Amino acid sequence: MSPGVLTVYRWELRKLRAQKRTYLGLGAAALVPIIFVIALVTQGESPNEVAFGRYVHDTGLAIPLVLLLFGSVWMFPLITALVAGDIVASEDRHDTLKTILTRSVERQQVFAGKALATFTYAILAIAVTGAVSLGAGILASGFNSIVSLSGTRVSAGEGLLLVGASLLVYLIPILAIACIGLLFSTVFRNSAAAIVGTLMFSLLVQLIGILPGLGGLHPYLLSTQFNSWQGLLRTPIDWAPIVRAAWVCALYGIPALIAAGLVFLRRDVAGD
Amino acid sequence: MAEPAPVEVRGLCKSYGELIAVDDVDLTVEAGDVFGYLGPNGAGKTTSLRMMLGLIAPSAGSVRLFGRDPQLSVKALQGVAGFVEAPTFYPYLNGRTNLDLFAALDGEGAKGRIREALEIVGLSHRAKDKVGTYSHGMRQRLGIAAALLREPRLLLLDEPATGLDPGGMRDMRDLIRNLSAQGMTVLLSSPLLGFGERARAVAEAQAGIGDIRAAPEAGLTFSAESEEAIGALSLALAESGALTLELSSRQASLEDLFFRLTEGEEAETAKRERALEGAA
Numbered sequence: 001m002s003p004g005v006l007t008v009y010r011w012e013l014r015k016l017r018a019q020k021r022t023y024l025g026l027g028a029a030a031l032v033p034i035i036f037v038i039a040l041v042t043q044g045e046s047p048n049e050v051a052f053g054r055y056v057h058d059t060g061l062a063i064p065l066v067l068l069l070f071g072s073v074w075m076f077p078l079i080t081a082l083v084a085g086d087i088v089a090s091e092d093r094h095d096t097l098k099t100i101l102t103r104s105v106e107r108q109q110v111f112a113g114k115a116l117a118t119f120t121y122a123i124l125a126i127a128v129t130g131a132v133s134l135g136a137g138i139l140a141s142g143f144n145s146i147v148s149l150s151g152t153r154v155s156a157g158e159g160l161l162l163v164g165a166s167l168l169v170y171l172i173p174i175l176a177i178a179c180i181g182l183l184f185s186t187v188f189r190n191s192a193a194a195i196v197g198t199l200m201f202s203l204l205v206q207l208i209g210i211l212p213g214l215g216g217l218h219p220y221l222l223s224t225q226f227n228s229w230q231g232l233l234r235t236p237i238d239w240a241p242i243v244r245a246a247w248v249c250a251l252y253g254i255p256a257l258i259a260a261g262l263v264f265l266r267r268d269v270a271g272d
Numbered sequence: 273m274a275e276p277a278p279v280e281v282r283g284l285c286k287s288y289g290e291l292i293a294v295d296d297v298d299l300t301v302e303a304g305d306v307f308g309y310l311g312p313n314g315a316g317k318t319t320s321l322r323m324m325l326g327l328i329a330p331s332a333g334s335v336r337l338f339g340r341d342p343q344l345s346v347k348a349l350q351g352v353a354g355f356v357e358a359p360t361f362y363p364y365l366n367g368r369t370n371l372d373l374f375a376a377l378d379g380e381g382a383k384g385r386i387r388e389a390l391e392i393v394g395l396s397h398r399a400k401d402k403v404g405t406y407s408h409g410m411r412q413r414l415g416i417a418a419a420l421l422r423e424p425r426l427l428l429l430d431e432p433a434t435g436l437d438p439g440g441m442r443d444m445r446d447l448i449r450n451l452s453a454q455g456m457t458v459l460l461s462s463p464l465l466g467f468g469e470r471a472r473a474v475a476e477a478q479a480g481i482g483d484i485r486a487a488p489e490a491g492l493t494f495s496a497e498s499e500e501a502i503g504a505l506s507l508a509l510a511e512s513g514a515l516t517l518e519l520s521s522r523q524a525s526l527e528d529l530f531f532r533l534t535e536g537e538e539a540e541t542a543k544r545e546r547a548l549e550g551a552a
Binding site for chain 1: 325347362
């Protein structure tokens, strides 16, 4: 069988497994929830100003939800950008594009494999944060029912399901960020520039969100979509923000991905 | 019908804005040739090779490898292998894993050739070490191993001897000569300095490795050791269409002197060691 996207994808994962930054990102995704829970337990206070903040001592289910809120400012965009911004740029750093592009896989296959590996990493990072924060949260605050944003009590079992679904919905804007990181990685050909650029983009969009007079833009900003999962925590479930997140994030992510792919396909692979 | 030539380049140009990197190159490499693509640094040899491998798009002109266009699909590189500038690898993976990766991207049984390729270039003992720890010469050899995985009929090598010490250069030359003897077509670029070196190799091997051609407009100086070598050189030059202005015998090259001295030293050391062993 001739090699294709799947071969590239498998080897991109293998390369990620051999690089420190992968563990830096996944390590942060695991460590932050642990530190957060330790702080909650030792300080005994609650982050009452955010949604679900006042329940963190009542049920472990509240911990991942609070972390999703805090993490959307820069933590998850940074963890995502760490690999997305590097996946093409690292080939430029090691000058290895010429090496893999003179084997038997087409450029579009190399790009597709890299994009898939980036998404896999981003999904894994969110899964790690979700699993660790649930585990640590349940250890610290127990596996108890949770009060939804509409004020109704949801059983622990159903709450767990909703937390899982929230993590999935949270992936929508995360994958859009990954596409933007991939674009910057392809265009800048420099890891640091791509990672910082992706983070700056994410922060700038949030800044636009708090500028006075631009309130009308708010529903269409990428940063807003990081809160769309909250629709799941209402009774009945409010699907509107989730549907909007899907198409708004597609509007950010898909053009970025296509642009990155075109640049990658057409670029001259020359030395510096 | 005869198979198309391994390399056929017509009117190849590459310009970056005002800067013209490659200007109207025509060349044909026939099956079985060892083709020296010569010119001083900055003459556009590497850029030409990048276009031949489909890494960069020509501004004008065409490249055909066995009749196929590398700009259209990587399928044109079937049976073709090589590297431009120094071969590169993932420094955080070991030599063997790098080759595993390339073999996976090659398909077609390349994986089964890894062990043999490592043996041919003499790197089996370091295969488990990260490439980040390899010397320049080892990377150069690993580059050849990576090329051999593709079972190439055509090897495109960009200054394969650059940066090697005289011993490494000789190994590289022997390796290329062996591959050529097995019927592989080789196109290798080389700065002018190496020409005398390679032309002498022809003289020594009694022209056993096919054609050597030089860019006709480039002036050449080279050294040779014996009358016969000079004869073979002038013949090679004449075949290449180059104009020979002066040909005179001179002393051996510094490279050779260095090599002889270090070899002599090794022999001396071995002799001393044996003497010491005898005394003890």
